[in-house]
Amino acid sequence: xxxxxxxxxxxTQKFGCLLGKTLPPDSxxxxxxxxxxxxxxxxxxxxxxxxxxxxxxSPTFTLINEYxxxxxxxxxxxxxxxxxxxxxxxxxxxxxxxIEVAPGITAIEWRQRxxxxxxxxxxxxxxxxxxxxxxxxxxxxxxxKKLDFDFENxxxxxxxx
Ligand SMILES: Nc1ncnc2c1ncn2[C@@H]1O[C@H](COP(=O)(O)OP(=O)(O)OP(=O)(O)O)[C@@H](O)[C@H]1O
Ligand SMILES: [Mg+2]
Numbered sequence: 001x002x003x004x005x006x007x008x009x010x011x012t013q014k015f016g017c018l019l020g021k022t023l024p025p026d027s028x029x030x031x032x033x034x035x036x037x038x039x040x041x042x043x044x045x046x047x048x049x050x051x052x053x054x055x056x057x058s059p060t061f062t063l064i065n066e067y068x069x070x071x072x073x074x075x076x077x078x079x080x081x082x083x084x085x086x087x088x089x090x091x092x093x094x095x096x097x098x099i100e101v102a103p104g105i106t107a108i109e110w111r112q113r114x115x116x117x118x119x120x121x122x123x124x125x126x127x128x129x130x131x132x133x134x135x136x137x138x139x140x141x142x143x144x145k146k147l148d149f150d151f152e153n154x155x156x157x158x159x160x161x
């Protein structure tokens with residue numbers, strides 16, 4: 001799996017920003033990683049890349065936040081507090097199928113709580129790096145429909161984010 005070291009919070013946001021600039025509508029991102037690994041931080045970068053002006057805050061209590069003022073809608077789900085049965089009742093497929101909502105980017109924290117998964121998604125894993133409070137490691141793979149984007153090269157190249 002491709003891997004990048006994110007040496008500080010700005011690099012994590014930059015990685016997200018590249019996604020926000022380039023992902024097509026109907027993209028789903030399932031994020032995993034422990035508490036504080038940087039999932040919400042990365043999604044804040046996605047919002048920036050989508051040109052969303054509203055501040056992205058963790059939807060831990062609201063479960064779902066919708067941001068509709070950018071290039072594409074961003075649907076941010078945080079399932080931490082839920083059991084798989086409860087996530088079923090939320091109908092998360094409504095977002096990734098884009099049937100009752102405008103097709104956009106669906107980013108889901110705590111994917112372990114899902115009772116079923118989308119057919120196509122970007123699997124992002126954030127993890128801590130030993131002996132550093134500010135470094136994270138990110139690995140990713142696409143499941144289902146191939147994403148035609150070379151993150152590694154784009155990450156190295158793009159310094160404007
Ligand atoms: N390289 C980094 N990338 C992202 N966050 C970092 C990094 N270095 C330090 N941090 C800090 O780690 C914390 C990450 O918090 P964040 O809310 O993004 O995590 P999370 O994975 O969403 O956690 P939770 O599971 O509680 O939702 C922030 O306080 C941030 O400042
Ligand atoms: Mg979070």
